[in-house]
Every structure is written in structure tokens, then in C-alpha cells.
Amino acid sequence: MYDAVGGTVDEPDADTMRRLLGGLTQADDEHPDVSLTHESGWCLSAFGDGLLVWENLDENSVAPGEMRDVGREEVLRLFGLLAAGDIASIDAVSWQR
Template sequence: MGESIDSPDEAQIRQTLTELEKADGEHTDVSLGHESGWTLSVFREKRLLWENVEDPEVSPREATLDSWDDVVDLLLKLSRGDIGAVDAFSWNF
């Protein structure tokens, strides 16, 4: 609900994802941003939105994952700066 954590580890990511249980009309997601402009947003139903908020030429991509472990894995990759691994994920266009 507006809190920010720099370079979260796995435990912090999992704790933050529990906040989705309290999602409401105003706070619908949790997100992790990278200094490059890439942001990964996660919604309650394990739906992800991958977008570069600094480059309007890049189309946002979406996916819905089956497990929270998979969500955590992608968030960890982004928190470690592995943009290529997140970008190479099988996104729906």
C-alpha cells in the first residue's frame, strides 16, 4: 500500500505478495521496477504485466502464471537486474 523496498530478497518478495490478499479498487497490484524503466506488476490472480514505463514504443506484455513460486522467480530475476531473463519469458502479446 505505497511502501517501497530497494533490492528485495525472496522473503521480502513473498511477504509483499501477501499484500495482494488485501487488494482493493485503489490498490490492485504490487510491482517491482528497475532503473532501466522496466516494471513487473503482479495482480491477485497471478496476472503479470511487464512494461517499460520509460519507453512508449515498447508494447506491454501480459501473462497469467499457475503458481506463486513462478511469480516469485520472475520478480527475483528482475530484482537481481536480469532484464534479459524476464524479457525472454513467454509473454502474451
Template structure:
């Protein structure tokens, strides 16, 4: 999803409510300027990672509601990296 498209985030997250899709279990938004990406998964987890910096370890949140997924993804779409970094991320993918 393109940065600035925050109105499309709820529809994007709603795609997770479809049938379980083992091949495509997530949806994501990316901030092209910073290469940060937030991916939301059908199991209720969120992953934050930087696509261009291999030294930055991925982080995750578990048991996230769909409303919280939307809120976090909109933070990234708005480019508010400071607010994004303040969340209680856990190390790694899970």
C-alpha cells in the same frame, strides 16, 4: 521495491492474498537502471512494461501461481533482463 531486495519479494507477493482491493490490486518491482517493471495482480496475472519507453508495448502472463510471480519478480530484481525477456509473454495488458 528497490533493486537488490529479492528477499522481500515473497512478502510483497503475499500482500496479494489479502482481501480483494479494487483500488490497489497489484504489487510491483522496478529495475531503476532500465525502467522495467513487473506488476503482479490479485487475479494471477503479471504485467511487464518499460516506464520510460512508450514505444515498448506492455506484455502479460495469465494464471500465474504465487511461486511463479516470486520467481519472475526476482529475475527482475537481479537485473537479468535477458531471462525476463525469454518468458512466454503475451502482447498487451490482457
């Protein structure tokens, strides 16, 4: 997981994810998001303005999905699903592609 200042945390727990997501208040142009990447290449990136991006960093043939105005609790729920490797549940969300 990457925090809003570019630091990394391996295998974050729910409390760490919540803390790092709270760090979006420190986001800048160089590090505008907090992201969690699964070993499969799937990644969720959360931005301070409520934008959430779902993409596979290893597979260019899959278009990234976006949601706007996503609340913090929903982001944490999706981060938890990704950490557990539940790609199908995240992919089932209504992403704008």
C-alpha cells in the same frame, strides 16, 4: 517495490518479495497489484487474480506483455531475475503482447 497498500520497499530481498506478494490479499481498487521496478525502467506487476504484466515504464514504444494464471513461485522467480537485472531472461518468457 510497491506493496498492495501503496507502500514502498527499496532493494527487497527474496523474503520481503514473498511477504509483499502475500499481501495481495489486501489489494483493492486503488492498489490492485504488487510491483517491482528496476532502475532500467522495466517493471513486473502481479495481481491477485494471477495476472502478471511486464512493461518498460520509461519506453512507450515497447508494448506491455501479459501472462495469466501465473503461480506465486513463478512470480517470485521473475521478481528475483528483475532484482538481479536479468532483463533478457524475463523478456524471453512467452508474453502475450
